[in-house]
Amino acid sequence: MKKIIDVKDLYTQFGANVVHAGLNFHINEGEIYGILGPSGCGKSTVLREMVMLQELSGGSIEIFGQDVTNISYDDAQELRKNWGVLFQGGALFSSLTLYENIALSLQEYTELDKNLISEIVAYKIDIVGLKPKDAYLYPSQISGGMKKKAALARALSLDPKLLFLDEPTSGLDPISAREFDKLILKLRDLLGLTVVMVSHDLKSIYDTLDRAAIIDNKIIVAQGKLDDIISMDNPFIQTFFKADI
Amino acid sequence: MLSKKKLSFTSSFANNRLDFSLTGEINLYTLVSFEKELESKLRNGSELSLNLDDITSIDSASAIYINKLEQTFVEKQLAFSLTCKNEQVLNTLKTVHVMHLDLEEFGYKQPSFLEKLGEDAILRMKKFVEFLSFFGQISYGFFYLFKHLRSLRYKEIFFEINENAIKAFGIVALTSFLVGVVMAYQSSVQLKIYGANIFIVDMLGISIFRELAPLLTAIVIAGRSGSSFTAQIGAMKITEELDAMRTMGFDPIAFLVIPRIIALMLMMPLLIFVSDVTGLLGGMLVANLDLGISTSLFLDRLNEVVAAKHFFVGIAKGPFFAFLIASIGIFRGLLVKDDTQSIGINTTKSVVESIFAVIVCDAVFSIIFTNVGI
Numbered sequence: 295m296k297k298i299i300d301v302k303d304l305y306t307q308f309g310a311n312v313v314h315a316g317l318n319f320h321i322n323e324g325e326i327y328g329i330l331g332p333s334g335c336g337k338s339t340v341l342r343e344m345v346m347l348q349e350l351s352g353g354s355i356e357i358f359g360q361d362v363t364n365i366s367y368d369d370a371q372e373l374r375k376n377w378g379v380l381f382q383g384g385a386l387f388s389s390l391t392l393y394e395n396i397a398l399s400l401q402e403y404t405e406l407d408k409n410l411i412s413e414i415v416a417y418k419i420d421i422v423g424l425k426p427k428d429a430y431l432y433p434s435q436i437s438g439g440m441k442k443k444a445a446l447a448r449a450l451s452l453d454p455k456l457l458f459l460d461e462p463t464s465g466l467d468p469i470s471a472r473e474f475d476k477l478i479l480k481l482r483d484l485l486g487l488t489v490v491m492v493s494h495d496l497k498s499i500y501d502t503l504d505r506a507a508i509i510d511n512k513i514i515v516a517q518g519k520l521d522d523i524i525s526m527d528n529p530f531i532q533t534f535f536k537a538d539i
Numbered sequence: 540m541l542s543k544k545k546l547s548f549t550s551s552f553a554n555n556r557l558d559f560s561l562t563g564e565i566n567l568y569t570l571v572s573f574e575k576e577l578e579s580k581l582r583n584g585s586e587l588s589l590n591l592d593d594i595t596s597i598d599s600a601s602a603i604y605i606n607k608l609e610q611t612f613v614e615k616q617l618a619f620s621l622t623c624k625n626e627q628v629l630n631t632l633k634t635v636h637v638m639h640l641d642l643e644e645f646g647y648k649q650p651s652f653l654e655k656l657g658e659d660a661i662l663r664m665k666k667f668v669e670f671l672s673f674f675g676q677i678s679y680g681f682f683y684l685f686k687h688l689r690s691l692r693y694k695e696i697f698f699e700i701n702e703n704a705i706k707a708f709g710i711v712a713l714t715s716f717l718v719g720v721v722m723a724y725q726s727s728v729q730l731k732i733y734g735a736n737i738f739i740v741d742m743l744g745i746s747i748f749r750e751l752a753p754l755l756t757a758i759v760i761a762g763r764s765g766s767s768f769t770a771q772i773g774a775m776k777i778t779e780e781l782d783a784m785r786t787m788g789f790d791p792i793a794f795l796v797i798p799r800i801i802a803l804m805l806m807m808p809l810l811i812f813v814s815d816v817t818g819l820l821g822g823m824l825v826a827n828l829d830l831g832i833s834t835s836l837f838l839d840r841l842n843e844v845v846a847a848k849h850f851f852v853g854i855a856k857g858p859f860f861a862f863l864i865a866s867i868g869i870f871r872g873l874l875v876k877d878d879t880q881s882i883g884i885n886t887t888k889s890v891v892e893s894i895f896a897v898i899v900c901d902a903v904f905s906i907i908f909t910n911v912g913i
Contacts, residue, residue: 388878388880389878389879389880400567400600403568404567404568404570404571404600405571406567406570406571406600410570410600410603410604410607413603413607414599414600414603417599417603417635418599432878433877433878434876434878452567453566453567453598484634485599486627
């Protein structure tokens, strides 16, 4: 299987506080990979480091074979077009309608004509489960669940092969959360996506993840198939997965 | 490595049918070249046979385009055929469906001029009524707090005094000093012509005490504190801090609004006093250098010709200006809606409106004072 992301000896430090002391894991093409762990273990930090929002203190991260710690501006821009990121709060541009939010990268990066762009946007809006008339609403006019869906549609606007999700189901009601899980699975199959996800939601973890890495106390305490991880003897894993749901 | 695979085409035309085959990767970026090439080769009324056997990958945008192409051919009742060996490409083509987004369908109409005018007028009226209600809330808050002096937020008041007045002394002093210098310098040219050098004192004394110092201070404070009130409270509204405060029983009027208003109202006279002093200092400096009026002569003359009432009139305007600046700044902050642009718009408006309100208030004062003979 092709490695899409390869993290080697990742080391992160904020001031005197060491967050990661040598993380090693890789993510294969087409899988849904989870980065799990207790609060404050630096899950989101790993995600931010992968999408070049945060500098590493040491080690390297390769995405599509490209080392993101040592990359030229142009290559970085090119790489950014090949992934989509869904932020925890959606991070939709509040001054633009959903339509404009989704169409923005298409308008900036491609030479497609208006009609085709509007059809592409309509398709994206449809696959994430929004209604066409929602397209002309502003982010302040829609609910949290819709914001997540719209943000997902925006993340998918350039047909990326790689999708980063930061707590995709947080802030959603259980029904919407399950719907969102199904949506992620559907999109993975439909668009052949590789998905990297940080999550706390046990149900979502069981339902969607293929493989996962668990970060605890600065290192990866377990990684691999979810079933193998659950049976491991580690205090965090035991409390985390054995919690009643 | 990410390689940018190019898309290449071959085509042949026979029996009113275009055979068009593509090789490579068809995606958002290569789609345009495909579109152009096809258009240039396609003749009116000809049939199309698309060969995608050598396509390695396709994305949803291109799939939408090809589906749309098929639709237009079907509509024109022209033959359209598509061959493709690649399972994945076929799958993508199948899963994608053409959707239309029609602006007019959702009642998205451009309003007419009259509609806009009416809407605007009603909006403005509503804002004014809202401001009146806000004014009522503040007044109620004040009365309530005077009855329950213990619940007045002294800590916040002193914090705001430091933030909005003590830290503003420097800039108020500097601005006033410079205006004093400019005023004196400009008028000295005229006064010299008539040999009326000494009248610089009358002119500067009255204009700075009565008008310039209060207005200048108000403008600086409106730009400094009015805008920061709007931005702070607007950001608090976006992050739902205000709602959180309300649910916890911390009335935003008592916690955020009244301390800011009291702080500015208390400190404005002091700021105007600083402005008076530094403005005159600037004037005195120019009078000394340019007109040969010594400091002691300047001060003697000031004492002689400028009545104390001018000074007190200027100082007395302070609390009123302060109230206008603080209340408009906070009111605008509370009007911020749930998006980031709204903070910018409201901050701009708060500064413009508070300066305007201060000037109107000043005009009203001057009419009143003239009529009562002060």
